[in-house]
Amino acid sequence: MIKTILDEKIANKYDFDLNMLKMIIESIPANVFFKDPQCRYQMVSHLCSMLSCDEEGWSIIGKTDLEVQKDPELAKLYYEDDLQIIKTRKGAHYFSEMVFGKEKYYYEIIKEPIIDGDGNLQGIVGIVNDVTELKRLEEKAHHVSITDKLTGAYNRNYYEQKIIEIPQKDNLILSVIMCDTNGLKFLNDNFGHQTGDMLLKITVSIIKNVIGDSGEVMRIGGDEFMIFCYDCPEEQCRNLIKDIREKEQDWKYFNIPISNAYGYATIRANNCDLATAVKEAEQMMYQDKEKTKESYLENLKRMVDQNAQMDKSD
CATH class of the missing domain: 3.30.450.20 (PAS domain)
Incomplete structure (x- = not known):
């Protein structure tokens, strides 16, 4: 009334x-x-x-x-x-x-x-x-617009927003980590897209678990991820990557191991070109990929051959 x-x-x-x-x-x-x-x-x-x-x-x-x-x-x-x-x-x-x-x-x-x-x-x-x-x-629509549907990581839209915002922050120590999933095409072709998708999901889950609230994971391509770790000096960044790799060793999907290549760069946001840092992390990641991809693919090929022989014997 x-x-x-x-x-x-x-x-x-x-x-x-x-x-x-x-x-x-x-x-x-x-x-x-x-x-x-x-x-x-x-x-x-x-x-x-x-x-x-x-x-x-x-x-x-x-x-x-x-x-x-x-x-x-x-x-x-x-x-x-x-x-x-x-x-x-x-x-x-x-x-x-x-x-x-x-x-x-x-x-x-x-x-x-x-x-x-x-x-x-x-x-x-x-x-x-x-x-x-x-x-x-509105919040739900915004969340959908910046989230990768498959993995739950942020998507490229969100990444492009962050590369504009971050250089404007003062005295922020930022570590940029790039991650590329080894052998994704081979996995999809020989074990099915469901297997490849699941390994991508597990990768994101592991990274999120390790970095916690101190960073953000973004899927910027089919098998590529960008990780921004805030107030994270170089030594801490190296330790994070080490922890991620160790946790990857504990995971398998139907006996298929996880293998990712990593590269990083650490900057103070207002004193360094973020694009340059991303390029440095990308170059290091590709160098790491050269070291890890072939042995991983060889293991996968052996698994395919073993499965084929088992099918014949059945």
Whole structure:
């Protein structure tokens, strides 16, 4: 039910029907509020239960956001925004995130000053729209747009965003690691694409497990991955690659081992060309590939021959 200090005298003064005004405001599919020049709520169309108090007889009317908001930072933000509107007589339009329990909610807030015919400021009128579902859909769409569907790693779109953002950061020690899966075409041709896909998934899982929250894995090609490790000096980067290789030795898919080639470069983001670092990591990776690919392929070929002989004997 609408709560207001408006009375019949005010209604008559401004020549409108109070009951009609109440009906119109309550029919608006949003939360509408009015605050006086002291930033105190004087009318709300839907009293949000999340801002209510268990105290009997409690009301939002006559209180500022400093008194009703449960989040002190949001309370300060809203109150200072109201003061700015009162001071400048200019409205505000922004989006706000609130947390209730374990859930995040998103609101569009539009506020405008109320100025009468004599130029006097009477207060602030505002509308609050719940845009949580829209925001979640946007976040989901964004997540899909930057995620590789097969492996769950970030995709090339995300990589291209990062190579623009990273050089703008100050004093960031960044290690760039490139990874290329050995023998993927041979695996796909002889063991099926499902096998190749699974080994790519396992590779990403291992890398994520080793680097944790300190880095990001991006699939930038069919069998190529880029890893950005933040605040990661060169020695730490070498140890990460060592740990990844060791974990790869523990994994097999239907007795098929995992083999990847790695290369790296370490830079301070604002002092070095990231493109140059990527090229250095790529060159090192190809050198590593020359050392590891052939022996891995030989092992795979022996497995194919053994399987063929077993099929004949059956």
